[in-house]
Amino acid sequence: MANGNGPKAATIEMVAAEAGVSKTTVSFVLNNNPTISSATRERVLQAIAKLGYHPNVHARNLSSQKSRTVCVLVPEIGRIFEDPYFARAIGGVYDEIEAAEYNLILKKTSFQFAREKEYLNLFRRAEIGGMLYIGSTLDDDYLKDFVSTHHPFVLVNSYLPEIPIPCVIADNVKMGYSATKHLIDLGHQRIGHVRGSTNTVTAMDRCEGYKKALAEAGIVFDASLVADGHYSRNESASAARKLLELPVRPTAIYACNDIMAMGVQDALKTSGLRRISDCAVVGSDNIEMSRFTHPPLTTVNMPIYEISRAAVRLLFDLMEGKLPNGSAKQVMDTYLVVRESCGAKHQPRRRADGWTRSSDASVGGRTKK
Amino acid sequence: MANGNGPKAATIEMVAAEAGVSKTTVSFVLNNNPTISSATRERVLQAIAKLGYHPNVHARNLSSQKSRTVCVLVPEIGRIFEDPYFARAIGGVYDEIEAAEYNLILKKTSFQFAREKEYLNLFRRAEIGGMLYIGSTLDDDYLKDFVSTHHPFVLVNSYLPEIPIPCVIADNVKMGYSATKHLIDLGHQRIGHVRGSTNTVTAMDRCEGYKKALAEAGIVFDASLVADGHYSRNESASAARKLLELPVRPTAIYACNDIMAMGVQDALKTSGLRRISDCAVVGSDNIEMSRFTHPPLTTVNMPIYEISRAAVRLLFDLMEGKLPNGSAKQVMDTYLVVRESCGAKHQPRRRADGWTRSSDASVGGRTKK
DNA sequence: ATATTCTACTTAATCGGTTTAGTAAATCAG
DNA sequence: CTGATTTACTAAACCGATTAAGTAGAATAT
Numbered sequence: 001m002a003n004g005n006g007p008k009a010a011t012i013e014m015v016a017a018e019a020g021v022s023k024t025t026v027s028f029v030l031n032n033n034p035t036i037s038s039a040t041r042e043r044v045l046q047a048i049a050k051l052g053y054h055p056n057v058h059a060r061n062l063s064s065q066k067s068r069t070v071c072v073l074v075p076e077i078g079r080i081f082e083d084p085y086f087a088r089a090i091g092g093v094y095d096e097i098e099a100a101e102y103n104l105i106l107k108k109t110s111f112q113f114a115r116e117k118e119y120l121n122l123f124r125r126a127e128i129g130g131m132l133y134i135g136s137t138l139d140d141d142y143l144k145d146f147v148s149t150h151h152p153f154v155l156v157n158s159y160l161p162e163i164p165i166p167c168v169i170a171d172n173v174k175m176g177y178s179a180t181k182h183l184i185d186l187g188h189q190r191i192g193h194v195r196g197s198t199n200t201v202t203a204m205d206r207c208e209g210y211k212k213a214l215a216e217a218g219i220v221f222d223a224s225l226v227a228d229g230h231y232s233r234n235e236s237a238s239a240a241r242k243l244l245e246l247p248v249r250p251t252a253i254y255a256c257n258d259i260m261a262m263g264v265q266d267a268l269k270t271s272g273l274r275r276i277s278d279c280a281v282v283g284s285d286n287i288e289m290s291r292f293t294h295p296p297l298t299t300v301n302m303p304i305y306e307i308s309r310a311a312v313r314l315l316f317d318l319m320e321g322k323l324p325n326g327s328a329k330q331v332m333d334t335y336l337v338v339r340e341s342c343g344a345k346h347q348p349r350r351r352a353d354g355w356t357r358s359s360d361a362s363v364g365g366r367t368k369k
Numbered sequence: 370m371a372n373g374n375g376p377k378a379a380t381i382e383m384v385a386a387e388a389g390v391s392k393t394t395v396s397f398v399l400n401n402n403p404t405i406s407s408a409t410r411e412r413v414l415q416a417i418a419k420l421g422y423h424p425n426v427h428a429r430n431l432s433s434q435k436s437r438t439v440c441v442l443v444p445e446i447g448r449i450f451e452d453p454y455f456a457r458a459i460g461g462v463y464d465e466i467e468a469a470e471y472n473l474i475l476k477k478t479s480f481q482f483a484r485e486k487e488y489l490n491l492f493r494r495a496e497i498g499g500m501l502y503i504g505s506t507l508d509d510d511y512l513k514d515f516v517s518t519h520h521p522f523v524l525v526n527s528y529l530p531e532i533p534i535p536c537v538i539a540d541n542v543k544m545g546y547s548a549t550k551h552l553i554d555l556g557h558q559r560i561g562h563v564r565g566s567t568n569t570v571t572a573m574d575r576c577e578g579y580k581k582a583l584a585e586a587g588i589v590f591d592a593s594l595v596a597d598g599h600y601s602r603n604e605s606a607s608a609a610r611k612l613l614e615l616p617v618r619p620t621a622i623y624a625c626n627d628i629m630a631m632g633v634q635d636a637l638k639t640s641g642l643r644r645i646s647d648c649a650v651v652g653s654d655n656i657e658m659s660r661f662t663h664p665p666l667t668t669v670n671m672p673i674y675e676i677s678r679a680a681v682r683l684l685f686d687l688m689e690g691k692l693p694n695g696s697a698k699q700v701m702d703t704y705l706v707v708r709e710s711c712g713a714k715h716q717p718r719r720r721a722d723g724w725t726r727s728s729d730a731s732v733g734g735r736t737k738k
Numbered sequence: 739a740t741a742t743t744c745t746a747c748t749t750a751a752t753c754g755g756t757t758t759a760g761t762a763a764a765t766c767a768g
Numbered sequence: 769c770t771g772a773t774t775t776a777c778t779a780a781a782c783c784g785a786t787t788a789a790g791t792a793g794a795a796t797a798t
Contacts, residue, residue, distance in 0.1 A: 009493030011784060022748050027786060035746060056494045058431040059784035062753050067427075069474075077460040087456070091446040094475065103474050105438075106463065124378030125425045126753090233661060266661070292602060292635070380754060391778045396756060404776060428754035432783050495783095 010051035019047035030055060057103070067129040069103040070315065071122060075135045077108050083259070084287040085304055089134050089156060092308030100316065102129075123151045130315045132156055134308070137199040147327075152318035156311045157304060158201050164327030166318060168311040171331050172202050175300040176209025176254070178336045179282040182298065183252040184217045186344055188280060191219075192243040192250035194229040194236050194260050203231075203256050206284060210254055225250055229260045236263030237270075244271050244279070252280035252342070258290040261297055265341070280342035296339035307332050379420035388416035399424060426472065436498040438472040439684065440491060444504045446477050452628070453656040454673055458503050458525060461677030469685060471498075492520045499684045501525055503677070506568040516696075521687035525680045526673060527570050533696030535687060537680040540700050541571050544669040545578025545623070547705045548651040551667070552621040553586045555713055557649060560588075561612040561619035563598040563605050563629050572600075572625050575653060579623055594619055598629045605632030606639075613640050613648070621649035621711070627659040630666055634710070649711035665708035676701050 012030075016023045021040060028036050029044040036044075047053075061067045072093055074086060097104045105128070122128045130152035136143065137158075144163045146153050155167035183191050193210050196203030211221050227243055229236030236255060240263065243250055255261035261283030273279050276295060283290055286301035310330055317323050338344050381399075385392045390413060397405050398413040405413075416422075430436045441462055443455060466473045474497070491497045499521035505512065506527070513532045515522050524536035552560050562579050565572030580590050596612055598605030605624060609632065612619055624630035630652030642648050645664060652659055655670035679699055686692050707713050 009490055012786095013784075023785080024748060024787080025746085028747090031786085037746060040746080052490070054490050054494060056431070056784055057496050058427040058436075059753090060786075062425070062427040062431055062755085063784075063786040065753065065786090077456075077463045087446075094446045094477065098477075105472050105474050108463065108467075121378055121421070121423055124376070125423065127426050269663070294638070382754075392755080393757080393778060394776090397777090400756080406776060409776080425754055428783090429756075430783095431785085432754075432756040434756090434783065 009056070010053040012053075012055065015044065015047045015051055015053050018051060019044045061126060065126050067126050068101070069105055069128045070097055070312070071105050071107055071128040071131045073107050073109055073131060073133045073136075075109050077106070084289065085257070085285060086134060088304045089308045092305040093132060093134070093156070093312055096309040096312035100312075120149065120151070123149070130154070130319045132311055132315060133158070136160075137197075138201065138204075139199050152315055154311045154315045154318065157302075157307050159329065160201075166314055166323075166328045168307050168314055168330040168332065169201075170302045170304070170307060170334055172205030173209040173212065175284050175302065175334050176206035176211075177213045178209075178334070179206075179254045179284060179300050180210045180213035181216075182336055182338070182344070183254065183280055183282060183342065184213060184219070186252075186280065186342055188250075188252040189219060190225070190248065190250045190252075192225045192227070192240075192253040194239045194243070194253060194255040194264055195226055196228075196256035196260065197230050198228065206256050229256065229263060231257065231260065233259050233263040233266070236260035237267040240264040240267035241271065244268075244273070250279070252282070254282045255284070257285045258283035258287045258297060258299055261299070261341075262289070262293055265293055265297075276341065276343040282342060286337050290337075291339070293341070295341050298339045298342045298344065299337050301335050301337050303332050303334070378425070379422040381422075381424065384413065384416045384420055384422050387420060388413045430495060434495050435688075436495050437470070438474055438497050439466055439681070440474050440476055440497040440500045442476050442478055442500060442502040442505075444478050446475070453658065454626070454654060455503060457673045458677045461674040462501060462503070462525070462681055465678040465681035469681075489518065489520070492518070499523070499688045501677075501680055501684060502527070505529075506566075507570060507573075508568050521684055523680045523684045523687065526671075526676050528698065529570075535683055535692075535697045537676050537683055537699040537701065538570070539671045539673070539676060539703055541574030542578040542581065544653050544671065544703050545575035545580075546582045547578075547703070548575075548623045548653060548669050549579045549582035550585075551705055551707070551713070552623065552649055552651060552711065553582060553588070555621075555649065555711055557619075557621040558588060559594070559617065559619045559621075561594045561596070561609075561622040563608045563612070563622060563624040563633055564595055565597075565625035565629065566599050567597065575625050598625065598632060600626065600629065602628050602632040602635070605629035606636040609633040609636035610640065613637075613642070619648070621651070623651045624653070626654045627652035627656045627666060627668055630668070630710075631658070631662055634662055634666075645710065645712040651711060655706050659706075660708070662710070664710050667708045667711045667713065668706050670704050670706050672701050672703070 012023050012026050016026045019026065019040075021044060025036060025040060026044055026048075029041050057068065061069070072090065074090070094104055119131075122131070132154050133143075134156040135158070136155055138160065141160060141163070143160060143165060147164060153165065155165055155169075157167075157169050159165065159167045159169055180191060191210075191214070193207060195207050198204065207226070214221050224246065225243065227239035229239045236259075240253060243253065244267065253264050255264050261281050264281050268274070268279055268281070281297065283297045283299040284302065285304070286299045290297040290299050310332065314328060314330065381392050381395050385395045388395065388409075390409060394405060394409060395413055395417075398410050426437065430438070441459065443459070463473055488500075491500070501523050502512075503525040504527070505524055507529065510529060510532070512529060512534060516533060522534065524534055524538075526536075526538050528534065528536045528538055549560060560579075560583070562576060564576050567573065576595070583590055593615065594612065596608035598608045605628075609622060612622065613636065622633050624633050630650050633650050637643070637648055637650070650666065652666045652668040653671065654673070655668045659666040659668050679701065683692075683697060683699065
């Protein structure tokens with residue numbers, strides 16, 4: 001093994017020798033054990049600095065039988081990473097994990113996570129101390145097995161009805177509601193919906209919000225106005241075309257996310273409906289690209305980056321046993337971002353963040369803790 | 370620490386007991402040591418299967434002083450992960466690492482990797498056995514320090530002139546060349562170029578290819594026809610606008626990548642140049658989105674997924690000391706994908722892959738090993 | 739003055755593997 | 769038939785940390 005040269009990294013033993021104390025004392029300093037006098041602590045810290053010492057993770061994890069490594073599960077890498085949603089989510093997870101000086105390892109489920117329960121070995125072998133799952137679906141009901149093992153496990157922006165797994169999610173019902181409400185407020189009565197995949201909480205909840213807004217306005221829900229876009233731009237374009245060919249076509253369409261809304265916009269162009277007044281479009285998520293569509297897309301912001309960071313913090317709490325009772329569920333708020341795809345006037349924006357630019361207008365609540 | 374319940378994972382000792390042999394024998398079986406008789410090997414393998422045993426990575430890495438973990442460096446997560454280029458690259462790296470039963474840990478450089486040389490500790494502590502760097506720039510010249518340490522390190526689709534670091538790259542010069550040649554073949558004489566960031570090999574080499582094609586056709590290079598787009602869609606739109614406002618405007622533009630080509634298309638739309646004959650556009654990379662632009666983008670395919678996989682295999686070779694002499698450089702081939710953004714007739718496609726659809730036409734070589 | 743408790747450490751066992759050195763039995767050479 | 773080599777294993781040291789148990793010496797209680 002050509003493992004290279006360079007001086008060997010310092011070990012705890014070398015630090016101990018340098019500081020004139022035992023290994024144990026160094027370990028105590030490292031782990032903030034309070035029984036060490038401040039004079040000794042200072043001497044040890046100086047030795048650590050002098051030698052540029054960093055504890056060996058493998059040794060640490062092996063002997064302590066706990067791991068400072070967190071595993072992040074995603075359905076797929078490559079294709080799915082291109083999705084700005086996953087990209088931002090993983091970015092948030094990374095930042096929070098890095099700040100805590102933990103390590104992140106990445107695993108993909110290839111849509112059949114845990115079928116063999118092999119994943120439990122990662123915990124049993126103390127390879128990892130906790131696990132996050134981004135992009136779980138309603139099909140993942142075998143996750144209920146996790147509940148009984150009590151291994152630290154958190155769902156990012158998803159949950160399983162009736163199964164108490166800790167999670168951090170956006171208020172997806174509200175997202176569908178505020179998008180649809182916006183269209184209703186603009187005078188639309190016949191509003192189509194291009195839905196996401198029916199095996200995701202996100203799609204079902206947003207659709208629920210869509211229905212809720214209709215009901216509240218006294219508009220009768222018409223199932224023929226809902227078409228499935230399966231989170232695909234292409235399929236959403238087809239779905240939109242189907243809606244536009246109805247005897248009485250919708251004057252507005254709410255798409256389950258921004259990528260799908262872009263598909264709807266594609267369909268409008270090929271249908272010759274080029275004016276905004278021909279058909280209004282609202283998306284969801286507020287991905288960066290949504291500012292660049294023609295016309296710029298009105299959408300509902302989802303704080304996926306913040307959701308992911310919160311999910312990691314929740315995971316850490318679980319790992320440290322800080323959370324007494326079984327399941328914890330945190331809900332993050334969302335807000336409407338008004339651009340041009342519905343023909344609404346721009347309204348003054350209420351908050352600034354990475355996505356919202358001066359040309360955007362946002363309406364709605366703040367993130368609640 | 371609420372580390373959960375469930376039976377403890379099997380250890381090597383339990384396997385040894387089950388098979389009636391020593392720990393050493395089990396270890397030898399695990400590591401394909403040839404001195405074990407096939408009868409004993411079989412017995413051990415059965416015990417392993419029966420107990421569902423998987424070796425503890427921490428113990429393994431600690432005692433062997435080598436690591437089955439590979440670190441993947443990227444400039445940024447979140448924003449940059451949205452880039453289909455990085456997404457595909459990481460996907461390739463993951464697949465190859467997973468197939469070898471290694472682990473992948475992710476680190477971001479935040480554009481200041483190695484400034485403190487802290488990264489070397491990852492090797493010294495045997496936390497990782499190798500490192501890949503996706504998205505390095507020409508500014509990363511401190512990487513030359515790596516050469517002397519002989520730590521297994523591979524650049525993915527980048528290299529540093531004059532500094533012998535192992536790498537796997539696309540033939541970027543050829544990419545720029547074939548894109549520009551295509552435009553020349555279609556009769557264009559005044560061809561603009563929206564260049565990527567000048568601190569990347571990719572941008573400089575593609576620009577080199579652009580110049581080469583011009584020279585070969587006897588067209589004098591005109592520096593005023595080159596504008597920088599910095600890998601940003603927005604900035605590329607501005608750059609294109611600048612080119613279109615020239616006294617004698619270009620009739621075609623080659624953009625350094627597809628995202629930038631989309632920026633050029635944005636600019637064309639706002640300039641009222643809506644017909645393809647007004648200004649042809651060629652991109653590079655062949656990201657999935659390039660099929661969906663209006664009009665669909667002619668581009669040059671870059672096999673970034675294959676490049677990443679090859680980079681991991683190269684890294685493994687380095688880790689196993691299979692590569693005798695210093696630096697290895699592998700070049701992967703590219704090919705033109707003709708769509709509609711230049712008004713060229715579709716040509717029969719020559720190969721099929723994940724990106725190329727029946728509506729695409731591709732021209733050019735195959736990937737060479 | 740003596741017993742007891744604290745404080746600030748250290749010794750030694752341990753985690754689960756790998757690896758060096760060693761050994762008994764089987765095979766081979768002469 | 770005897771000594772040398774080969775084959776197929778094992779014992780024990782080791783990797784670099786954590787941690788339970790132990791121990792001087794100082795402080796406090798009686």
